[in-house]
Amino acid sequence: MNIIYKKLNEIKPYEKNPRKNDDAVEYVANSIKEFGFKVPIVIDKNGIIVTGHTRYKASQQLGLEEVPCIIADDLSKEQIKAFRLADNKVSEKSNWDYGLLDIELEDLSLNMEDFGFDNIKVDWDSVEDLTDSSYDEPSHRMLECPFCHHIDRDIHFKKVDTDTNIEKIEEVS
């Protein structure tokens, strides 16, 4: 397998890529910054991305000039189309063993939130104590009637019951 370096402007995202990856870009950029570009972008012979759209966007965000690529010139057009989908789909089938994950995360000094792991600690000491002065009642929202344009506090309007928007039926025997 040959890894070649391509200028970022020489490769192009697949315009019908159905994977929404914007939320992941920041984490992938952090990963590249911390660990380097360890997984090349797979492109077809015309420079269109097969897999690695998020790495491409992260590279743009980081201002990289060139990125490692693999040219999938052994795949047919149909195989490329299928691989583009399959590569994303198979990751959905994996799950975490949360017990082992906790153990692995515990020893790390790196801030793993940078790579998308949630912060699961609560610093209770920094939470203010509940006192009369710390509790400040929420104020009611003001609503406007869409028909007569009367403006009033929300509690004076009848709420729409979202449950009953689903048609309630009697028990089916």
Added chain:
Amino acid sequence: MKIFLSAIEGGSSCKDDGQYMFIDYILKEKPDLKMKWNLVSYYYIRKAPKTFEKIKNHSELLLVDSGAHSFQKGTKVDWLEYTREYADFIKKNDNSNILGYFEMDVDNIIGYDKVLELRKILEEVSDKIIPVWHKNRGIEEFKKMCRDYSGKIIAITGFKNEDIKDEQYLMFLKYAKKYNCKVHCLGMTRKKILDTVPFDFVDSSSWVQQSIYGRVGSRGKVTKEFSKNHRLTVVLLNYLEGMKMQEHYYNKWKSVCKD
């Protein structure tokens, strides 16, 4: 954090999927589904005992809401009689997989003193009655509730702009933890809060609400849209998405909630 999926006692009919109670349709399509945590409203299940039995038998844990919110929607009900019937229902149906029963928190209709009388009726039949704090009771009453129900479940509300501001939830939780209370936040579905405040329990009907619009997805992401002729299919898919959400938040907070 355990998210209890509510409104599962409902039902629907649509052109292509037919007419079913949600639980019946879900079990028809997924007979081996291991449901986790559900919440039902006594207001609806009192008239649907078979549906209730099925939900109870298929849930790992179940919470029962008094249905007090139905009173607030203008339904005329004799609250004393309703509470006695609720107590009777609890006596007849209680078992180990029912985690608790919410009190009749109709403060804004009959006042807190009367609510306490109704709570007494319920507590005569079960020690699993969950008090629900509202701001009209005052902050001292929240503290008293934590002391009185030390080691048990207490509830607050998660409806926006109702009792507690978003930035104050941790403060309430911190106080409750001092008395070893487990805290249920009723109707809390906001991702921003679920991601930052480790309530022990919350409930969510967002899976049903998504279904109204024919949308499938969870945690704020819509993945598919269907026509109204497939409403039950959508309900099923959203219930399964809801179960993924249960797993996500349970795992996320399990080292903090320890439950």
